[in-house]
Amino acid sequence: MWRGRQGRLRPVGCVVEELRCRRREREAALRKARREQQLVSKRLLRDDLLEEAEGECVAMILGEAEIQQFLQLAQRGTDEKQRERALVSLRRGLQHPQTQQTFIWLEGSMRTLVGLLTSNRALLQLEAARCLHELSHSEQSAVAEACLPATSYLLTYLSGHSSDFIELCLYTLGNLIVESEAVRRRLLPQGIVPALAACIQSPHLTVLEALGYALSQLLQAKEAPEMIIPSVLGSTLPQHILQLLQPGPKLNPGVAVEFAWCLHYIICSQVNNALLISQGGLSTLGLLLLDVAGAVQRTEDAGLELLVCPVLRCLSNLLTEAAVEVVGGPNQLEDERVVVALYILLQFFVQKQPSLLPECLWLLNNLTANSPSFCTSLLSMDLIKPLLQLLPVSNVVSVLVLTVLCNVAEKGPAYCQHLWPGPLLPCLMGTLASSDTEVVGQSLELLHLLFLYRPEAVEAFLQHSGLQVLEKHQEEAQLQDRVHALQKTALHR
Numbered sequence: 001m002w003r004g005r006q007g008r009l010r011p012v013g014c015v016v017e018e019l020r021c022r023r024r025e026r027e028a029a030l031r032k033a034r035r036e037q038q039l040v041s042k043r044l045l046r047d048d049l050l051e052e053a054e055g056e057c058v059a060m061i062l063g064e065a066e067i068q069q070f071l072q073l074a075q076r077g078t079d080e081k082q083r084e085r086a087l088v089s090l091r092r093g094l095q096h097p098q099t100q101q102t103f104i105w106l107e108g109s110m111r112t113l114v115g116l117l118t119s120n121r122a123l124l125q126l127e128a129a130r131c132l133h134e135l136s137h138s139e140q141s142a143v144a145e146a147c148l149p150a151t152s153y154l155l156t157y158l159s160g161h162s163s164d165f166i167e168l169c170l171y172t173l174g175n176l177i178v179e180s181e182a183v184r185r186r187l188l189p190q191g192i193v194p195a196l197a198a199c200i201q202s203p204h205l206t207v208l209e210a211l212g213y214a215l216s217q218l219l220q221a222k223e224a225p226e227m228i229i230p231s232v233l234g235s236t237l238p239q240h241i242l243q244l245l246q247p248g249p250k251l252n253p254g255v256a257v258e259f260a261w262c263l264h265y266i267i268c269s270q271v272n273n274a275l276l277i278s279q280g281g282l283s284t285l286g287l288l289l290l291d292v293a294g295a296v297q298r299t300e301d302a303g304l305e306l307l308v309c310p311v312l313r314c315l316s317n318l319l320t321e322a323a324v325e326v327v328g329g330p331n332q333l334e335d336e337r338v339v340v341a342l343y344i345l346l347q348f349f350v351q352k353q354p355s356l357l358p359e360c361l362w363l364l365n366n367l368t369a370n371s372p373s374f375c376t377s378l379l380s381m382d383l384i385k386p387l388l389q390l391l392p393v394s395n396v397v398s399v400l401v402l403t404v405l406c407n408v409a410e411k412g413p414a415y416c417q418h419l420w421p422g423p424l425l426p427c428l429m430g431t432l433a434s435s436d437t438e439v440v441g442q443s444l445e446l447l448h449l450l451f452l453y454r455p456e457a458v459e460a461f462l463q464h465s466g467l468q469v470l471e472k473h474q475e476e477a478q479l480q481d482r483v484h485a486l487q488k489t490a491l492h493r
Helices: 012-036 048-053 064-076 080-093 097-105 109-117 122-136 141-146 148-159 163-179 181-190 192-199 205-219 224-233 237-244 253-269 273-278 281-298 302-325 337-352 354-369 372-380 384-388 395-409 413-419 424-432 437-453 456-463 466-471 480-491
Strands: none
Touching (some): 064 122, 080 122, 097 109, 097 122, 097 141, 109 148, 122 148, 122 163, 141 163, 141 181, 148 163, 148 192, 163 181, 163 192, 163 205, 181 192, 181 224, 192 205, 192 237, 205 224, 205 253, 224 237, 237 273, 253 273, 253 281, 273 281, 273 302, 302 337, 302 354, 354 372, 354 395, 372 413, 384 395, 384 424, 395 413, 395 437, 413 437, 424 437, 424 466, 437 456, 456 466, 456 480, 466 480
16 A cells, blocks of 8 residues: 655755655555545444334245235325334335345335325334335345435435434435445435535534435545535535534544544545645644544543544645645644654554554654654654664554655754664664565665765664675665665765
8 A cells, every 4th residue: 555765766966856756656656545445335224122122023025915015004004003014014024135126126116115205194204214224225236226216305304303314314325325326426416415514514413423424425436526526525514524523522433433534535536635724624633633642541442543544544645735735834734743642643553453553654754754843853752763663563564664764864964863873773674684675675765865864874884784685685676776876885985
């Protein structure tokens, strides 16, 4: 996923610009990889108490005759209880894929169900919506597309008064969005974006969490950058999302997780990240990261990674835009406490969730890439040694740690003075012995910067049999140019 700095060693005057070019290429590759690896999922909303109360009713696969019977009873039963029980039986049958297929191919079945969904009897309406929800959970796109006649009504009901019913409609819409492009094409002109923008002002947390789920599914569609995200950015949704991510007593973890992922998908699209920055995206996310780091110090809750991961990604990717478009602007992330927060998270995740270490380090890379002040913070807080201690974790982590150290070293002699002498040399000798090409390549790049700005490092390197270590890589195609350049520098010191 992450690309190290690669390429030939260049004359002194070209070094910094070349490193920046490599960084831009690496960041572009990262964003592409993240877009390709976005995950979609479906959620099934079932009432546990309701399921327990219906426990005696065994869910069975239904044939055409039984489906027709239940639909007729739901339409024309002798009393409302009988009509409701018929829909409950149908809903339980629709939990089976075979029943779902039979239902959608049965003539008039969906029309009847939509008619019940639009009835003026609340209990029948609710049970019809639950039937649609079971259908929406199908893994077959044909089942989702069969639900198309219901989508306009589901959208209309988002402006209703029952929070439970709105929540059910949102999860159903989210499931349908995942499965079918035809559904998404229908929902856009029907006004799903304005409907969600109105819904986000709900005071009910369950509604907000369901809304975040539905929106995240919409934003992950392959056509989202062209067809969906421009409309989302043109609505009030981004401002409300940022408000819901502001730290404080009103911050709800479940809601924050959903909308942090929504923001991540918007940022990955690169449609208009400058707008998010101008609306305070960097500062809001930075404060949220500080808040999460504080929570880590107070609790052992392993669920924190659910929120940390999208927040780290959002900040990392927004910073690449900020470096180009708003350097020196009022919305730049200038709070150096973020470095402390990242150190806290690194120490926490190295024990609890090592897979999140690369996310933390990528943000640290983007913070230090163009900012001498963040590099200074890293040095003044004496965080180089803790970073070096992460090198054995994995090759990905090693590359990112070395990349951060390159960011510091490229700032010049004053910064390299804090890196050398110290524990860096034995660590570099270890990474140069790695069998991973990217780890070795990044080590060579850091070594080149040290030779450039700290000439005495050459002598120390030679005393530790550095030339023999370099010889091991001089036949590797991706490394040989850099190896030969370092050998030349060492021999003509």
